[in-house]
Amino acid sequence: xxxxxxxxxxxxxxxxxxxxxxxxxxxxxxxxxxxxxxxxxxxxxxxxxxxxxxxxxxxxxxxxxxxxxxxxxxxxxxxxxxxxxxxxxxxxxxxxxxxxxxxxxxxxxxxxxxxxxxxxxxxxxxxxxxxxxxxxxxxxxxxxxxxxxxxxxxxxxxxxxxxxxxxxxxxxxxxxxxxxxxxxxxxxxxxxxxxxxxxxxxxxxxxxxxxxxxxxxxxxxxxxxxxxxxxxxxxxxxxxxxxxxxxxxxxxxxxxxxxxxxxxxxxx
Amino acid sequence: xxxxxxxxxxxxxxxxxxxxxxxxxxxxxxxxxxxxxxxxxxxxxxxxxxxxxxxxxxxxxxxxxxxxxxxxxxxxxxxxxxxxxxxxxxxxxxxxxxxxxxxxxxxxxxxxxxxxxxxxxxxxxxxxxxxxxxxxxxxxxxxxxxxxxxxxxxxxxxxxxxxxxxxxxxxxxxxxxxxxxxxxxxxxxxxxxxxxxxxxxxxxxxxxxxxxxxxxxxxxxxxxxxxxxxxxxxxxxxxxxxxxxxxxxxxxxxxxxxxxxxxxxxxxxxxxxxxxxxxxxxxxxxxxxxxxxxxxxxxxxxxxxxxxxxxxxxxxxxxxxxxxxxxxxxxxxxxxxxxxxxxxxxxxxxxxxxxxxxxxxxx
Numbered sequence: 001x002x003x004x005x006x007x008x009x010x011x012x013x014x015x016x017x018x019x020x021x022x023x024x025x026x027x028x029x030x031x032x033x034x035x036x037x038x039x040x041x042x043x044x045x046x047x048x049x050x051x052x053x054x055x056x057x058x059x060x061x062x063x064x065x066x067x068x069x070x071x072x073x074x075x076x077x078x079x080x081x082x083x084x085x086x087x088x089x090x091x092x093x094x095x096x097x098x099x100x101x102x103x104x105x106x107x108x109x110x111x112x113x114x115x116x117x118x119x120x121x122x123x124x125x126x127x128x129x130x131x132x133x134x135x136x137x138x139x140x141x142x143x144x145x146x147x148x149x150x151x152x153x154x155x156x157x158x159x160x161x162x163x164x165x166x167x168x169x170x171x172x173x174x175x176x177x178x179x180x181x182x183x184x185x186x187x188x189x190x191x192x193x194x195x196x197x198x199x200x201x202x203x204x205x206x207x208x209x210x211x212x213x214x215x216x217x218x219x220x221x222x223x224x225x226x227x228x229x230x231x232x233x234x235x236x237x238x239x240x241x242x243x244x245x246x247x248x249x250x251x252x253x254x255x256x257x258x259x260x261x262x263x264x265x266x267x268x
Numbered sequence: 269x270x271x272x273x274x275x276x277x278x279x280x281x282x283x284x285x286x287x288x289x290x291x292x293x294x295x296x297x298x299x300x301x302x303x304x305x306x307x308x309x310x311x312x313x314x315x316x317x318x319x320x321x322x323x324x325x326x327x328x329x330x331x332x333x334x335x336x337x338x339x340x341x342x343x344x345x346x347x348x349x350x351x352x353x354x355x356x357x358x359x360x361x362x363x364x365x366x367x368x369x370x371x372x373x374x375x376x377x378x379x380x381x382x383x384x385x386x387x388x389x390x391x392x393x394x395x396x397x398x399x400x401x402x403x404x405x406x407x408x409x410x411x412x413x414x415x416x417x418x419x420x421x422x423x424x425x426x427x428x429x430x431x432x433x434x435x436x437x438x439x440x441x442x443x444x445x446x447x448x449x450x451x452x453x454x455x456x457x458x459x460x461x462x463x464x465x466x467x468x469x470x471x472x473x474x475x476x477x478x479x480x481x482x483x484x485x486x487x488x489x490x491x492x493x494x495x496x497x498x499x500x501x502x503x504x505x506x507x508x509x510x511x512x513x514x515x516x517x518x519x520x521x522x523x524x525x526x527x528x529x530x531x532x533x534x535x536x537x538x539x540x541x542x543x544x545x546x547x548x549x550x551x552x553x554x555x556x557x558x559x560x561x562x563x564x565x566x567x568x569x570x571x572x573x574x575x576x577x578x579x580x581x582x583x584x585x586x587x588x589x590x591x592x593x594x595x596x597x598x599x600x601x602x603x604x605x606x607x608x609x610x611x612x613x614x615x616x617x618x619x620x621x622x623x624x625x626x627x628x629x630x631x
Contacts, residue, residue: 054492078492094485096549097478105482109494115507118474119467126474127285134284145491173494 006065007032007177007209008053013062015048015233022048023059023233030177035203035210037220039244040230041254046213047089049230050179053211054086055079066174081109085175087166089182089213095155097147100167102154102258104130105139106172136173143197144168167195171202178202180212184219192216196223217255221245229254290469297623302355307458311451315487324448327562332457333518335558338542339551340511345540346548347477348504349484350399352550354411355539357418358395358509360531362388362489362516364422364429367437367526376618377521383458385513386621392509393502400498414531422528434527437520457518464511468551472508480504481549545605564601568594 006029015023023045030036038046051057053064055076063072071079085106094102111133117124141147144164149157154165163183170178183199184192196219202208214220220227221241229237229244231253237244244250251257281287291297310319310328320328341355366384369375395414399407422429429435440447440456447453465611471477479500482490491497520526538561546557573592580586609616 056488056492059625075496076491077494077496080492086492088489092486092489094482094489096485097481101478101481105478105490105493105495108475108479108482113475115471115476115503118476119471121470121474126470127288130288130474131284134288169493 005032006030007034007067009061009065010049010053010066012065013049013052013054013059013064015045017060021233023052023061024234026230026233027062028228028235028238030113030209030211032176033203033207033209035199035223035225037211037224037227038211038213038230039215039217039220039227039254044230045233046230047181047231050086050181050211050213054084054179077109080173080175083174083176084179085170085173085177085185086179087163087170087181089185090164091159091166093154093162093166093169095153097154097260098151099154099168100137100141100150101133102165102169103140103172104133106169107133107137110174119130127253140168140171143201144171160187163187163191163195164198167198171206171208176209178208178210180210180214182213182215184214185215192219199223288473290466290473304346304462308455311314311454313451320452326455327566328556329450329454329457329522331555331558331562332454333515333522334539334542334562335555336461336518336547337512338514338539338558339464339468339554340508340515341539342543342550342554343480343511344504344508344549346543346550346553347472347484348480348501350501350504351404351408351413352505352508353408353533353536353540354395354413354415354418355508355512356531356533356535357415358388358392358512359516359519359535359539360422360528361391361418362513363437363520363526363531364435364516365513366517367435367520368428370438371435377438378442381440381514381517381521384517385510388513388516388598389506389510392512393506396502396505396509399501399505403582412533415536419528419531427606429526429528432528434525435520437524437526439522439524453522457522460514460518464514465551465555468511472551475502476503483548541602543612545602545612549613550612550614552617553612553614555616560613564598565594568598 007029010026010028012025012027013023014021014025017054019030026045026049038044038049048057052059055071055074055078058073063070065071066079066082066084066183069082071082074082094105097105109130113124113126113129121127131205135188138147141150144170146161146164149161149165154162159166163186167180167183170180180199184195187195199212200223203210212220212224221244224241226239227241227244228235229247229250236253237247237250291300307328311325312319323627337355337359340358341352344350344352344355348625362384365387366377366380369380369383369387370377390612395411395417398410402410423432425431440453447456472481479490479495482493482495483497483500485503487497516531542557543554545560546555547553572594575581576587576590
């Protein structure tokens with residue numbers, strides 16, 4: 001399933017805000033079809049890194065390649081057209097639109113009708129196109145099990161459902177690469193299990209490469225194929241989940257040191 | 269007998285097509301058609317009898333073209349979330365442009381009205397450029413500049429507007445057949461109004477309309493969804509100006525004289541008042557707000573003249589103060605309205621519909 005061709009190559013990027021170095025010389029790549037997680041303590045630069053990839057920030061140094069194409073200076077909307085979808089840590093739904101419309105916005109770059117034939121609706125082919133994409137949107141709604149709320153206004157939904165709608169909206173882009181910023185934050189166990197299942201399905205059945213930031217180590221270690229650890233804007237470790245769990249450096253920086261280990265260390 | 273298909277407590281649709289109609293229920297569609305029919309027969313005269321008086325007809329025409337302008341502003345402010353204080357200037361530009369094209373290039377009025385819309389759209393997009401960079405109150409001030417720049421242009425560009433003397437506009441004609449008189453011109457305005465409202469309703473249920481709302485609700489995630497912010501912000505100015513231009517052109521050929529002073533900041537503010545009262549982000553709300561803003565002063569005027577005609581009219585303080593009181597009451601009505609109905613008339617209408625949906629068992 002996981003190929004060897006990298007879909008995303010991040011090469012030596014550095015991001016500064018005035019004197020603050022948010023990211024320094026971060027290099028990694030994500031293979032096609034992979035489920036890749038980024039972990040690290042708060043303020044380590046995880047979201048900044050995701051923002052660099054999706055185009056919100058532009059790094060002062062280094063380059064980002066997506067599907068072999070240089071995207072470092074590209075606008076976010078252009079990157080979306082190339083097949084990059086993302087969700088946000090703090091909910092970023094279109095609060096006054098219905099769930100269905102939110103998802104249909106995700107279809108934006110795949111549709112062609114504009115204000116001219118959109119205004120004429122019945123005569124310029126807009127209606128036909130809208131209905132075609134509605135069908136696609138319904139597939140996503142079915143998959144994420146949100147059919148009961150498709151006509152609800154997004155701003156009125158509960159937190160867990162909003163997170164799910166946000167995922168649906170990102171999936172509607174039909175991205176090759178899906179960037180998820182803390183998809184499970186603030187969820188209960190059941191919702192987390194559901195979300196993990198959706199992410200795995202998207203990765204395995206829908207063939208999307210997933211890059212995920214997540215704090216729940218249980219989930220991260222269970223579902224991801226490779227994990228990268230950021231600390232103070234630096235890439236301190238990268239590898240299989242098991243290796244990361246055992247890495248002393250990572251333990252000190254983020255995961256925490258077991259009391260047993262510590263005791264052993266003192267004895268030795 | 270109320271038929272079973274009149275009002276339903278639940279909706280059952282079997283195709284996506286039926287799920288994406290402009291009117292949410294068959295009943296609301298019937299209501300709209302009924303409303304249009306009433307508007308069509310309203311100005312008819314049968315012998316001496318007429319449904320509406322000349323005064324009322326004038327008001328209806330006024331509501332017609334102003335509501336097109338208000339709808340344009342609502343697309344910009346209510347749907348795309350950008351403020352504009354220069355809407356009256358674009359309204360005026362449309363008025364002058366149509367008269368100018370008709371007078372100087374002898375383009376028939378029939379074509380000069382839509383062409384004026386297109387020309388205003390181009391001007392609006394140029395003045396909308398700053399919107400690509402600035403937002404909120406800063407954008408309000410930038411659009412204020414467009415109001416003053418255009419007003420100054422109207423006063424100076426003799427070749428375009430006739431300068432201080434103003435411009436004459438010919439009456440509307442179709443196939444060399446002049447449409448003069450309020451009762452005929454009313455239909456021109458009505459046709460335009462219905463067409464423009466349908467266009468807007470369609471726009472809002474298709475791709476670009478959704479993009480506008482997405483830009484309003486969360487521009488950062490809109491951009492990540494593949495929406496080109498700069499283009500849609502400028503386009504929104506363009507479409508809004510297109511509506512303003514059409515409205516202005518209809519206004520010009522209605523009065524048949526366009527003067528520079530008519531398109532001041534006050535009119536811009538009145539447009540904003542219309543859409544706030546009607547409901548931001550609602551197509552029909554634009555019409556409701558216009559009706560409210562046009563009729564309120566008239567109703568107050570009526571009330572004032574009724575008061576002065578009673579025995580109260582003998583009290584000097586009242587006869588002298590009644591005009592000031594009228595203005596104050598209009599102001600107070602708007603303030604009270606905003607306090608008790610901040611979401612506009614469109615929202616109140618939805619509430620009324622929701623109430624009747626379950627009547628008489630509203631639990």
